[in-house]
Amino acid sequence: MTKDGSSFPSINIGLRGKLIALFVAIKVLPLVFLAWLAWQYSSQLAxxxxxxxxxxxxxxxxxxxxxxxEAVDDSMASLEDRARNEIERLTTDTAKQISRLLYATDDDILLASTLSPEKRYYEQFLKHRTTLAPEKYSWQFDEKNQQWQQLGVPNYYQESLLIKNSLTDNSRAFHSRPPEATNHFQRLPLYHEMTFVALDGQEQV
Incomplete structure (x- = not known):
């Protein structure tokens, strides 16, 4: 029991304790509050x-x-344009070659019409009407390289097909075109035969 009859002891806070409590209230609590606000805002920011x-x-x-x-579409469009141009160029070149052949044939027919219908003139005419055609080679399967090879092809032509890239800068897209070999072609007559048919439908030459 205390002097005033209370059952709880009285708490006497001195000046020092009041100053400490005031410091905590003024300094510590605002810092705690600011830290809580910073944590809340950092969480929201995250x-x-x-x-x-x-x-x-x-x-x-x-x-x-x-x-x-878009890149794929552009690439496809570019490849399609290039393929179309190549096909058009190839067909145009083929058509021009056929046209030249037909015109040359017309010229030969006109020239043949001026010849005298004699065998020796016709033979001389056919002798000089020839063209170069690719030779026909036999094929044989190479077991070592697992590929078909032409027989009778010159060695230098076969060696040109085995050319490898010697520069690392060209290793990504290296292409070697074999040389054109003139002995791969043979000269053949343009016309199989030539004859002179009279007005009665009978062959004279």
């Missing part, structure tokens, strides 16, 4: 950055897909 990052990732993925699709 969530916001996460959402923005996910949004940027989705936008970047969509952009990359669009860019990739």
């Amino acid at each position: 969530d916001l950055l996460k959402q923005q990052f996910n949004g940027f990732a989705e936008v970047s993925q969509v952009s990359l897909q669009q860019i990739g699709s």
